[in-house]
Amino acid sequence: MSEAQRKDTPEQAEFRKYCQDWLAENHPGRPPVKLPQGALELSDPAALEWLQKWQKSAYDAGLIGCDYPVEVGGGGKDNCQDIANFEMQKAKTPYLPNIIGMGMAAPTVFFHAQDEVKAELLPKLLSGEHIWCQGFSEPGAGSDLANAQTFAERDGDNWIINGHKVWTSLAHFAEWMILLARTSKDDKYNGLSYFVVPIRENLDKGVTVRPLIKMTGETGFNEVLFDNVVLNDRYRLDDVGAGWKVAMTTLAHERGAGPIVTPSSGGMSLEEDESAQTSSVYALIDLAKQQARNGKTAADDPLIRDELMKMMIRSESFKQNQRRANVPPLVDHPMRIPLQFKLVATEFAQDLQQVAYEIEGAASSLYANDENAPASGRWPLAYMNSFGVTIAAGANEVQRNILGERVLGMPKSK
Amino acid sequence: MSEQPKNFGFGEDETMLRDSAQKFFADNCSPDKIHSQVAHDPTIHRDIECIWDKNLWQQIVELGWTAVCVPEEAGGIGMPLVAAVAIAEEAGKAAFPSPLISTYAATFALKACGTAAAKAALGDIAGGTATTLAITNEKGSWESADTDVTVEGGKLSGTAYFVQDAKKADRFIVSAKGANGIGLYQVEASAEHLNLIADGIIDLTRDQAHIEFSGTDCVEVAAEGAGDVALDAAMPSILTIVSADMVGAGEWLLQTTTEYAKTRVQFDRPLGFFQAVKHPLVNVMLDIDRTKSLVYNAACSIDSGEDDTELNARMAKAQASEMAVFSSSRAVQFHGGIGFTWECYVHIFFKRQMHNHVLYGDAKYHRAKLADIVIGKAA
Numbered sequence: 001m002s003e004a005q006r007k008d009t010p011e012q013a014e015f016r017k018y019c020q021d022w023l024a025e026n027h028p029g030r031p032p033v034k035l036p037q038g039a040l041e042l043s044d045p046a047a048l049e050w051l052q053k054w055q056k057s058a059y060d061a062g063l064i065g066c067d068y069p070v071e072v073g074g075g076g077k078d079n080c081q082d083i084a085n086f087e088m089q090k091a092k093t094p095y096l097p098n099i100i101g102m103g104m105a106a107p108t109v110f111f112h113a114q115d116e117v118k119a120e121l122l123p124k125l126l127s128g129e130h131i132w133c134q135g136f137s138e139p140g141a142g143s144d145l146a147n148a149q150t151f152a153e154r155d156g157d158n159w160i161i162n163g164h165k166v167w168t169s170l171a172h173f174a175e176w177m178i179l180l181a182r183t184s185k186d187d188k189y190n191g192l193s194y195f196v197v198p199i200r201e202n203l204d205k206g207v208t209v210r211p212l213i214k215m216t217g218e219t220g221f222n223e224v225l226f227d228n229v230v231l232n233d234r235y236r237l238d239d240v241g242a243g244w245k246v247a248m249t250t251l252a253h254e255r256g257a258g259p260i261v262t263p264s265s266g267g268m269s270l271e272e273d274e275s276a277q278t279s280s281v282y283a284l285i286d287l288a289k290q291q292a293r294n295g296k297t298a299a300d301d302p303l304i305r306d307e308l309m310k311m312m313i314r315s316e317s318f319k320q321n322q323r324r325a326n327v328p329p330l331v332d333h334p335m336r337i338p339l340q341f342k343l344v345a346t347e348f349a350q351d352l353q354q355v356a357y358e359i360e361g362a363a364s365s366l367y368a369n370d371e372n373a374p375a376s377g378r379w380p381l382a383y384m385n386s387f388g389v390t391i392a393a394g395a396n397e398v399q400r401n402i403l404g405e406r407v408l409g410m411p412k413s414k
Numbered sequence: 415m416s417e418q419p420k421n422f423g424f425g426e427d428e429t430m431l432r433d434s435a436q437k438f439f440a441d442n443c444s445p446d447k448i449h450s451q452v453a454h455d456p457t458i459h460r461d462i463e464c465i466w467d468k469n470l471w472q473q474i475v476e477l478g479w480t481a482v483c484v485p486e487e488a489g490g491i492g493m494p495l496v497a498a499v500a501i502a503e504e505a506g507k508a509a510f511p512s513p514l515i516s517t518y519a520a521t522f523a524l525k526a527c528g529t530a531a532a533k534a535a536l537g538d539i540a541g542g543t544a545t546t547l548a549i550t551n552e553k554g555s556w557e558s559a560d561t562d563v564t565v566e567g568g569k570l571s572g573t574a575y576f577v578q579d580a581k582k583a584d585r586f587i588v589s590a591k592g593a594n595g596i597g598l599y600q601v602e603a604s605a606e607h608l609n610l611i612a613d614g615i616i617d618l619t620r621d622q623a624h625i626e627f628s629g630t631d632c633v634e635v636a637a638e639g640a641g642d643v644a645l646d647a648a649m650p651s652i653l654t655i656v657s658a659d660m661v662g663a664g665e666w667l668l669q670t671t672t673e674y675a676k677t678r679v680q681f682d683r684p685l686g687f688f689q690a691v692k693h694p695l696v697n698v699m700l701d702i703d704r705t706k707s708l709v710y711n712a713a714c715s716i717d718s719g720e721d722d723t724e725l726n727a728r729m730a731k732a733q734a735s736e737m738a739v740f741s742s743s744r745a746v747q748f749h750g751g752i753g754f755t756w757e758c759y760v761h762i763f764f765k766r767q768m769h770n771h772v773l774y775g776d777a778k779y780h781r782a783k784l785a786d787i788v789i790g791k792a793a
Contacts, residue, residue, distance in 0.1 A: 285788070285789055288789075289789075296792075296793060297793070299789050299790075299792075300792040300793045301792075302782070302792065305781070305782070305785035305789060305792065306778060306781050306782070306785070308785065308788075308789065309732070309781035309782075309784045309785050309788070310781065312729070312784070312788065313704075313708070313729045313732055313733050313781075313784075314704070316708065316711075316729055317703075317704035317705075317707055317708050317729075317733060318704075320707035320708055320710070320711040321703055321704065321707045323420060323422070323707065323711070324422070324703075324706070324707045324710060326420065326421075327420070327421045327422060327424060329424060329428075329429045329432070330421075330422070330424055330706070330710065336699070336703070337703060340700055340703065343700075344700060397689070397693070400689070400692065400693045400696045400697075401689070401692065401693075403696045403699065404686065404692040404693065404695060404696045405692075407699070408668075408672045408686075408692075408695060408696065408699065409672070409676065410672065410675055410676060410684070410686030410687070410692050410695070411676065411683070411684050411686050411687045412687070413687055413688070413689050413692060
């Protein structure tokens with residue numbers, strides 16, 4: 001019996017058993033098409049369709065959204081989502097496609113929308129039928145999110161929206177967007193309001209979704225342009241001018257620090273696990289054993305060995321920090337370790353992939369389009385892509401501000 | 415290989431012990447007191463002194479701290495290594511001048527000997543006999559087979575170097591080479607034909623010496639051929655306990671420097687407003703947290719009887735050494751002009767960290783050892 005099971009209430013124990021039985025019968029099996037590493041990289045409509053079918057079946061069975069009230073399409077249970085997540089992970093299920101919908105949009109809609117809007121939007125969000133995306137960042141509002149300039153102007157019962165959102169993952173599939181927009185130019189923070197926008201039905205009514213091409217040459221996310229898009233006022237969340245406060249609900253849940261547990265499945269190994277091959281120090285050691293350096297293999301070079309061991313120690317310390325974060329007497333501030341995870345994990349991967357350049361030597365110049373590229377060119381590709389995550393979700397410079405201010409108590413740098 | 419407990423084996427007893435250590439150091443070992451005690455003479459050619467409070471040693475013996483890692487059958491308490499790690503961390507945070515860490519190191523070596531004489535010596539430690547290892551040669555090698563001391567006919571000759579807390583110790587555990595290999599030998603500090611020459615060291619919170627043996631009587635605790643084996647077996651625990659002391663000292667440096675960054679105003683702002691100060695202090699915190707988790711993992715793997723204890727302990731010490739240099743250098747730098755002075759307490763911890771940095775091997779040394787384990791010896 002696992003530690004998690006010992007703490008179950010009778011309701012939770014019954015639910016856990018139900019999840020286990022359902023998963024034993026209804027696991028979707030292997031995907032018919034190649035899946036990317038995560039939902040944010042979805043580009044093949046066939047892959048999306050298969051994953052949406054999986055999410056819908058798990059939702060219909062009550063494993064997704066179980067802690068939301070019945071009136072908004074949830075299961076009406078208490079503290080059961082964690083159990084469903086644990087059991088889905090254990091059963092090695094595929095991941096859920098509507099990741100931004102469940103992790104960011106759903107709790108925000110739930111805490112800030114009118115009741116009939118919640119009942120309208122949340123069932124198809126939780127079932128995965130409607131994919132959601134996030135309209136926060138803009139060309140002039142990245143780390144300084146409150147500088148958003150996309151403008152919503154009041155027009156009777158409607159708002160007229162004009163502006164430009166960027167880095168919008170999943171927008172090419174999304175029905176809905178959570179949107180942070182300016183409703184007043186007089187006040188930076190209190191001039192923001194928060195909306196939900198049906199972007200798909202507005203594609204020929206002023207919404208344009210265009211892919212953004214990454215420095216690697218790959219597509220992965222989009223920019224979304226608003227040109228006099230008309231939105232009914234019922235899709236405003238909370239008060240006019242309360243957008244920043246509402247956005248904090250979104251961001252708290254994005255960091256896993258909000259009151260609602262995000263439904264998540266996963267655990268299924270993908271056929272070619274390319275990300276594991278460029279985020280593991282052991283993969284890098286294998287690479288070093290194959291590459292030559294100064295007349296020996298790179299793995300015999302003392303400086304390369306030192307770099308490899310530095311990375312191994314960082315990798316192990318990350319794992320042990322995750323372990324220690326759950327031991328209260330060994331943690332002096334509850335957020336001290338959790339707030340480090342994003343920063344430390346993304347910088348670890350970036351540095352690891354940079355060492356690969358040195359190990360590959362001259363051959364690191366070869367890209368994915370060259371058949372002689374070591375490891376199919378995946379290390380330099382991963383290195384370039386690593387900047388996506390050291391920048392996204394609050395650049396690591398902002399993460400250091402957060403740690404310095406919230407954990408160490410130093411004055412705010414603004 | 416047994417499954418490791420999720421909480422590193424850090425249960426209620428360990429928490430209580432740690433809390434009582436915190437209280438003990440708060441009551442008896444404030445930075446003010448340490449500074450006035452050990453830093454009374456700043457002159458560079460000052461007399462070599464060994465400064466410590468023997469009364470406090472007596473108190474911690476009565477609290478059972480020297481018995482924590484001594485097995486029950488040898489007269490100790492027999493707690494897991496994580497318990498001693500918790501005490502060592504608090505001792506480091508207080509820059510506690512005492513032979514405690516050295517006595518723990520000797521405890522681990524004696525536990526690995528498995529002889530009746532070693533068991534008796536462990537009982538003495540539980541009763542408060544300060545004991546330290548004399549296992550290093552003139553070149554400062556950390557290899558267990560390297561010693562400049564020889565044994566013949568039950569008598570020791572030659573010199574042991576870099577002996578930690580030597581003037582505070584009642585007893586030495588000496589590694590010596592005989593006809594059949596390296597053995598370990600117990601020598602009383604009061605023995606005849608023993609000449610202790612104190613080293614002038616930078617760290618104000620400990621003492622160090624080299625010890626000349628000239629036909630000195632000794633008691634064998636590990637036979638020839640078994641001494642280096644025992645030291646190798648004890649080394650993961652030794653590295654872990656020293657690293658724990660470094661975690662504590664690092665945390666003191668972080669908290670003290672952060673407090674200064676909140677109160678010291680320049681350019682009309684507290685220093686901590688400036689990201690040139692804030693971000694490196696966050697990096698110090700990241701470094702301390704990495705180290706602390708690796709230290710508890712190393713201790714727990716030793717307590718769980720795992721077979722990768724050497725790997726875990728070398729990772730902990732390599733990371734601790736990096737952290738020690740970084741935490742102490744940033745503390746001096748961010749205290750600015752005052753941080754460069756003798757009157758500021760930062761140098762006490764800076765010096766303890768830099769001493770620990772190289773003690774039992776620095777980061778590069780341990781990473782080279784780790785590479786041999788993980789990658790295999792270089793061709």
